[in-house]
Amino acid sequence: xxxxxxxxxxxxxxxxxxxxxxxxxxxxxxxxxxxxxxxxxxxxxxxxxxxxxxxxxxxxxxxxxxxxxxxxxxxxxxxxxxxxxxxxxxxxxxxxxxxxxxxxxxxxxxxxxxxxxxxxxxxxxxxxxxxxxxxxxxxxxxxxxxxxxxxxxxxxxxxxxxxxxxxxxxxxxxxxxxxxxxxxxxxxxxxxxxxxxxxxxxxxxxxxxxxxxxxxxxxxxxxxxxxxxxxxxxxxxxxxxxxxxxxxxxxxxxxxxxxxxxxxxxxxxxxxxxxxxxxxxxxxxxxxxxxxxxxxxxxxxxxxxxxxxxxxxxxxxxxxxxxxxxxxxxxxxxxxxxxxxxxxxxxxxxxxxxxxxxxxxxxxxxxxxxxxxxxxxxxxxxxxxxxxxxxxxxxxxxxxxxxxxxxxxxxxxxxxxxxxxxxxxxxxxxxxxxxxxxxxxxxxxxxxxxxxxxxxxxxxxxxxxxxxxxxxxxxxxxxxxxxxxxxxxxxxxxxxxxxxxxxxxxxxxxxxxxxxxxxxxxxxxxxxxxxxxxxxxx
Numbered sequence: 001x002x003x004x005x006x007x008x009x010x011x012x013x014x015x016x017x018x019x020x021x022x023x024x025x026x027x028x029x030x031x032x033x034x035x036x037x038x039x040x041x042x043x044x045x046x047x048x049x050x051x052x053x054x055x056x057x058x059x060x061x062x063x064x065x066x067x068x069x070x071x072x073x074x075x076x077x078x079x080x081x082x083x084x085x086x087x088x089x090x091x092x093x094x095x096x097x098x099x100x101x102x103x104x105x106x107x108x109x110x111x112x113x114x115x116x117x118x119x120x121x122x123x124x125x126x127x128x129x130x131x132x133x134x135x136x137x138x139x140x141x142x143x144x145x146x147x148x149x150x151x152x153x154x155x156x157x158x159x160x161x162x163x164x165x166x167x168x169x170x171x172x173x174x175x176x177x178x179x180x181x182x183x184x185x186x187x188x189x190x191x192x193x194x195x196x197x198x199x200x201x202x203x204x205x206x207x208x209x210x211x212x213x214x215x216x217x218x219x220x221x222x223x224x225x226x227x228x229x230x231x232x233x234x235x236x237x238x239x240x241x242x243x244x245x246x247x248x249x250x251x252x253x254x255x256x257x258x259x260x261x262x263x264x265x266x267x268x269x270x271x272x273x274x275x276x277x278x279x280x281x282x283x284x285x286x287x288x289x290x291x292x293x294x295x296x297x298x299x300x301x302x303x304x305x306x307x308x309x310x311x312x313x314x315x316x317x318x319x320x321x322x323x324x325x326x327x328x329x330x331x332x333x334x335x336x337x338x339x340x341x342x343x344x345x346x347x348x349x350x351x352x353x354x355x356x357x358x359x360x361x362x363x364x365x366x367x368x369x370x371x372x373x374x375x376x377x378x379x380x381x382x383x384x385x386x387x388x389x390x391x392x393x394x395x396x397x398x399x400x401x402x403x404x405x406x407x408x409x410x411x412x413x414x415x416x417x418x419x420x421x422x423x424x425x426x427x428x429x430x431x432x433x434x435x436x437x438x439x440x441x442x443x444x445x446x447x448x449x450x451x452x453x454x455x456x457x458x459x460x461x462x463x464x465x466x467x468x469x470x471x472x473x474x475x476x477x478x479x480x481x482x483x484x485x486x487x488x489x490x491x492x493x494x495x496x497x498x499x500x501x502x503x504x505x506x507x508x509x510x511x512x513x514x515x516x517x518x519x520x521x522x523x524x525x526x527x528x529x530x531x532x533x534x535x536x537x538x
Contacts, residue, residue: 058227063433076105132188298341318350432479
């Protein structure tokens with residue numbers, strides 16, 4: 001047994017919200033209280049003086065692509081302010097590569113490559129798309145493929161397109177687009193499912209390579225205060241996580257989604273949401289209803305500003321989603337559906353309303369269905385997540401990253417976007433994450449975005465972007481701790497520091513409830529504990 005004492009402990013437990021000491025035996029908390037009382041009660045325990053620092057339950061990123069994030073640490077960082085800088089980084093990697101070797105990168109966003117719009121501090125002007133020709137000049141002998149920050153667009157050079165067999169006569173795939181210029185020639189930009197045409201020929205990393213990448217990424221996440229992840233990558237990632245778990249190297253609590261294309265296999269095997277243990281368990285079936293804001297593929301009721309023919313890409317309607325959802329529900333699998341645009345969210349809610357009816361009529365337990373992102377809702381749909389008991393899985397950093405794009409492409413509709421406070425007021429369960437590698441997985445950046453609605457430079461002003469949607473620090477922290485525990489079905493043993501709960505916690509040098517919000521941008525854990533053992537100590 002050990003006792004951590006002389007701390008300020010925020011337990012997130014209403015019975016004892018603040019304490020100064022925690023008693024831990026093996027992997028669980030056995031007592032919480034004041035230092036003097038616990039030291040007297042457990043006088044034979046190992047004692048560790050925390051020196052007056054802050055202790056919080058461990059933070060969970062409830063929407064992260066773990067394989068993509070881990071592998072992105074090995075790719076070119078294409079998140080730059082200019083096209084020229086992105087190309088410079090690609091050229092630097094090309095010089096180190098062998099002829100014919102794939103050059104991979106991630107993070108570009110053409111909307112951030114042009115001058116700010118008038119009156120928009122730090123804003124975007126809607127930059128031009130890059131082209132294959134841009135890459136051909138610096139990489140004539142290597143295939144190049146760079147994924148956009150949103151992960152909903154790819155940028156390929158001519159060598160990559162040739163290897164993929166993509167030509168100007170290639171048809172657009174269902175729910176995707178091969179971008180073409182005014183003469184019908186390929187530009188090198190692949191949108192949505194068109195990305196798969198290139199990605200299927202890129203050498204797949206082995207399970208061992210993915211496992212190694214995840215193992216190397218774990219310490220970075222611990223340092224950020226992350227003790228758990230809801231992962232939305234695919235089969236290879238699941239196999240890598242199982243390998244790490246079997247070897248005793250998995251040191252994050254993982255809730256693992258199932259891609260909807262594997263639903264029938266999951267049903268045949270009898271998998272159910274919640275199957276597994278406290279380290280690795282089955283989550284929801286993941287489906288995609290639409291695209292994303294950056295590439296203008298999020299499905300909208302009304303066209304994008306200044307694009308009268310573009311309402312985004314709707315992958316399926318409510319009836320199609322319901323048919324898959326019914327199969328999942330009858331097998332005991334909850335649903336998690338990616339929806340960005342207001343039309344996409346509406347269709348998901350229509351399907352969920354039918355699924356709730358199925359659950360009631362057949363006496364099935366109501367599952368914890370989710371919508372991933374919920375970036376913009378039609379005002380008529382604002383209260384429906386709460387009414388249907390649907391979890392709002394949102395990413396605060398998307399709001400501050402996307403706010404100028406939202407203003408530019410959605411116009412006045414942006415008032416109804418990234419509306420965390422609206423969802424809380426209506427009674428929905430909020431669950432927060434980062435969507436890494438789309439954004440940094442650092443939850444303190446998410447907390448800053450949630451409480452300020454500002455970027456790191458203070459833009460767009462002291463009140464933040466649509467400030468009525470700001471959250472209190474308590475509400476924001478609960479989104480990274482209590483919400484994810486509930487969504488994973490682990491709220492009876494995770495998300496609080498209370499007797500019987502898993503001893504997952506972080507130590508902070510500063511108190512997030514007291515410091516100026518801008519200090520959150522530099523915050524990291526000075527120590528991180530999982531299951532009663534220190535995983536990280538700075």
